[in-house]
Structure formats: C-alpha cells, structure tokens
Amino acid sequence: MAEKRVLVVDDEIHIVHVVAIKLRNNGYEVMTAGDGAEAFKIACEEKPDIIVTDFQMPLMSGLELVEKLRGSEETREIPVIMLTARSFAIEDRQKEDLQISQCLSKPFSPKELLENIEDILYHRAVINRQV
C-alpha cells in the first residue's frame, strides 16, 4: 500500500518538526508549510490525503486556509485536522460548515494526533470502498 501523505502547516517550526517526525516514524510521507498561503499552494499541487494545520498563522489563518481548500475543486474533499491554542475560537457551526474533521487543543499529544489521523483516513477509506 502506498504511503499516506500528510501536509503539516504551522508557523512554529518546532511543532512542524515534531509532528513530521512522529508521522514519518509511523510510515507517513510528510510535507510541511509555514503559513496558509504556502499550504494552499502545496495542497493544490500535491493533493495530500490529510492536512494538519495550526489555527493562528500569519498571512493566512487556518480557517481561511480551510475556506480556500473547500472552495477549490481539487482540494474540496481533503480532510483537515485543526490544531489550536484557542479552543473557543472555532464554533461548532464553522467546524461543520467547513467540514473540519477534528479540532485538537494545544498543547497536544503527537500520539493522539496520530490516532486521529489514522481514524479519519480509515473511515475515509471505508467510505471510498463502499462508493
């Protein structure tokens, strides 16, 4: 089975680094971006299986990134996990409207993040098989 590809987006280089190591150690191919604009560009070009993004970033926030992803035909279906230090900043309605699969509060556990990624990709695979 081909390696699943994950795009990790955060303006904190240490966070990107630690998530990338965790995922690579568990058999994922990891791409990284430091802001929303760069992430959108990579997402359009590389079409990752899942995106893990920070909420608050310069130039383009995590929410703006997801809005752009949902607005583009190529990236509309990519599941997104949002990492945020402001757990109240995202309303349930926004989460639903933008089809954000999961919101994890910072500080977060890399292990928990990995479990969430696996769950989402597994369910996605099951749905795809049924279709």
Added chain:
Amino acid sequence: MRSVRNLYLIVTAVVAVSLLAGGLAEWLDSGAEEGGRFAGYMQRVPVASACCIVGAVGVIWLGWYWIKLARAITSIAKRLKADNIMDSRFRANGKPKASGNAIIDELSQVLTEALVRYSNVIGELERQVSDLQIQVQLTQRQKGHIEAIIYGIRDAVIVVDEYDKLLMANEAAGRLFNFDFTRSQHKPVGELVEPDKSEFVDILSHSRQSKTQATRKEIEFLKDQEPKTYDCIISCVYDRNRQVCGAVAVLHDITREKQIQQMKNDFISHVSHELKTPLASITAYSEMLADGEADDEQTIKEFCSVIQSQAKRLNRLIEDILNISRIESGLIKVEKKAVSLTILIEEQLQMIKGYAEEKNIEIIGQKPIVFDQVYADKDMISQVIVNLLSNAVKYTPAGGSVKIGTEVDETANLIRVSVTDTGVGIPEDAIEHVFDKFYRVGANKKQAKGTGLGLNLVKQIVEKVHEGRIFVTSKVGVGSTFGFELPLAMAEAIRT
C-alpha cells in the same frame, strides 16, 4: 363687673320700690287731714304722684330687664344644648333648673370649662399645624437633597409619572437625549427622545407596565456620533396602595468598562495563546522522548535542546508579562540615579556581540560623548538597549549591519539613542502597532521568533517610568531605526 351690675340692679330696685311706696303713702296721708285737706292735697299730690310714677317705671324696667335676661340665658342654654356642652346639672326637662345669678354663675362655670376645653383643642390644633409646618420644611429640604443628588450625579437620571410623562431629569439626561428639562417637564418621554434612542422609551414603558421593581438592560446609543453602551436600570415607583405611579431610569455609561473588559479578554486570550505555544512544543517533544521516538543520540539532543529553548521562551514571556503588568500598575520598584548611557550601551553591546557574529552581522558602536548622564533605573534602561539591539539583529539578514549612536540635544536638554539596522523593515500600516502588546509584524514573523512584548516593554520603561519618548522610522527592504530620548541628568536634577 358682674358684682357692679348686681349692685346697680339692687340700688335701682330699692330706689324704685321706695319711691313707689313713699308716693302711695303720701297720697293716702293727704286724704286724712281735716280742713286744709284740699290745700295739702294740692301741695303734696304732685310729689307723691311723681314718686309713684318713677317707682312704677323703675319696677316695669326691672321686670323688662329680667325678662330680657331670662330670654338671653335661655337662648345661650339652647345653643349650649345644641353644642352638647351643657350637662344635666344645668338642665331640667330641657329648661334651666335654677334661675337668676345661680344660672349665670353656673353658666359662667360651664362657659369657662368650655373655654378651657376649646383652648386645649386650639392648642392641640396649633401644635399639629406647627408639626405639619416642620414636616413640610423637612420634606422640602429632603426634596432639595434629592434634587441636588439627581442633578449632581454624572449618570443620566429620568423620572416619569404613570403616563411616561417627564417629571424630573438631570443635565446628563438632557445631554444624552438632547432635551432641555425646564422646557420638557410633563411632556411624554417618547416625544422628547430621538428616534434612534426609542429602545430606551420601549424599555421604560415596558418596565413600568410590567410593575417589576427593577429592570436592568444594556442599551447601545450613538452619542456625538460615537457608539456608547449604557447600563440602564429602571425602578418602578409605588404609591400607598402599591400601585405603580411612575418610574426612575438611571443610565450609566459603561463604554469604557466594556472596552477595558474587551482589552482584558483580548490580553488573556493573547497571553494564553502565547503561553500555550512554547508549552505545546515542550509537551510534544517530551512525549516523543518518553515514547522512544528519538532513536539516536543526535535526535535526543535535538529534542532536549528544543525543550530547553522553549522553556526559556516561556520564562521570558512570563517575565515580560509580569514586568509590563508591574509597570502598568505602578508596583515596580524603580531605582533612579545618574548613569552614563555610553557605559550602559557598551555593556549591552558586549552581550549582543556573540549573537550578531553568529548571524554575520556587523555591529557599529557609538563614539563616546562628553556628557551622557541620565537620571534613570540602570537595569531598566539596560533592558531597553538590549531589546532594541537584539530586535535589530533578529530582523537583519546575514551580511547586514546594526548601528547604535547617541546624540545630545542641548536646547532640549535631552539625549537621544538610535539603533539603526539594514533589516527587513516594517510596512507603513504596521508601524503604528509595533509597540502594542503581542503585536508582531505578520510579514516578519517567519524571520524570527518573538513574544510581541519586547517593544511594548521598551515603550513602558521609556515613557511611563522615565517620562522619555520612543520613536521609530522604517522602510521595507531598507531597514529600521528604533530609538528613545531621555532627559539629561542635569536637566532632570533642575526639574526635580
């Protein structure tokens, strides 16, 4: 007076009876004489007749007087009876029991008692009137106090009756709703309040009709084209029968409180975000170490280094927050004395040297100046210098330079310190925010890490603690100049 009148009556009666008796006797005697009977008669009859006539008139007058007196007494007795004053001792079958002076004495006694009773009643009434006058005075004074309170209060106060007509309003209310109270009394509030403030009229009317003792609501108005928030409290006024007879509305401007609350919320939100960011790295890396995700020595060292640097970042952040908070609240201990800026700058240049060399940035120091003493807290000004220098190095690409210089403005008696870099520069629209708490120039965030508090701390130390001035000029792609001005120690000494 009464005894004189009695004496007069007795004398009159005696004289009248004596004259009548004497006249009759003389007249009878005159008929008994022989011989000179006619002549005696002719001599004595007129005198006797006169005595008889005068005596008879006196008796008739006395009779008439008595009848008149008896009628008068009966009339007074009837009146007293009608007034329920005369008691049984004075009456017998509705008529006086006794007569003459006894009746008058009795009547006099009764009248005296009635007079005393009436005097007591009048006295009591006078006391009541006096009490009422005092109460009226007290009420007027209390009214004056209440009016003084209402007019003196800074909140808008409006008093209406049960028909929402204006009874009282203070100046603040007049300013808020744009009406003149003296011309607006007894007019319906709905007619006085501008349409954009009709929400207040609705709340006032609804509160009064609902008879709720007190209603509280936040209302937003435009005042002088500025959005304002008011805490509106409406209290119903009740009469003796517990019926609502009006309402009092107090509108307190809470715009500033709301702004402060919002700033506090933003600050807490920023602080928690900034604290969570290094904490997230520490948590994630330590978990990775514990889970054995770092399988070689170099990775373990790298993870430990990240944890260490993030812990330091966390500590620095907490220190900065506490310092800013202490300065803002005036609780920080300030030890001002004359210090040489040249020496302070030299010390901080030594500290930053290693960091600059690491980034391959040239540091150009100042030329010593003759008089550079400022009256300042040495540690705080050192912090200002190191913050400006480290910021300049942080945002200057390799191969660039950072220059620090001082100059004395003798006319203004101040010294100016400038730190100029050849860094990335700051966009024009961001310059006014660079000293704000937690503000970081978006375009430069990737250039270097920061808490967004360093420049705010610099501003607080220079302007709030040392009454100096901070300044900044910048051009994107060319570089920035940050600096500050402080009064020279000499000038400061003269001023203090």
